Amino acid sequence: MTEITSVPVQLLPHGEGLQLPAHSTEDSAGLDLRAAVPEEEPLTLNPGAFAMVPTGLQIALPKGTEGQVRPRSGLAAKHGVTVLNSPGTIDADYRGECKVILINHGSEPFVITRGERIAQLVVGRYVPIQFERVESLEETERGAGGFGHTGRG
Secondary structure (H helix, E strand, O other), X not given: OOOOOOOOEEEOHHHOOOOOOOEOOOOOOOEEEEOOOOOOXXXXXXXXXXXXXXXXXXXXXXXXXXXXXXXXXXXXXXHOEEEOOOOEEEEOOOOOOOEEEEEEOOOOOEEEOOOOEEEEEEEEEXXXXXXXXXXXXXXXXXXXXXXXXXOOO
């Protein structure tokens, strides 16, 4: 079993009563993020429209990690609704509200209700880097080949 890391989370007033993000199964990589829209004011995304949807959460990710906000496959497959800046990044030093930019690529309006699962959060480690200018790069078998160089697509 993988070791679980505890992450501090603060619920904002409009997030009270919503379930905290959690893994659906033991091997799920993502944690579901929920919409913290008012019960009496669902958010309608018309075709082609996008909106920043609140989650009511502020989190403190561990140093050396980042949170990636990714689409939920069911929303994309069934309704054409996805995360516009996918994946969105939450840096470890960010302390504002986590919000999700959703866009409706579908042909029908999509109504987002309070507590609806709108995206998933995957937390991973990253490698801090610093670029170092050089005159040439080490040669590789691939070289400069890219964008379909190994076949049709």
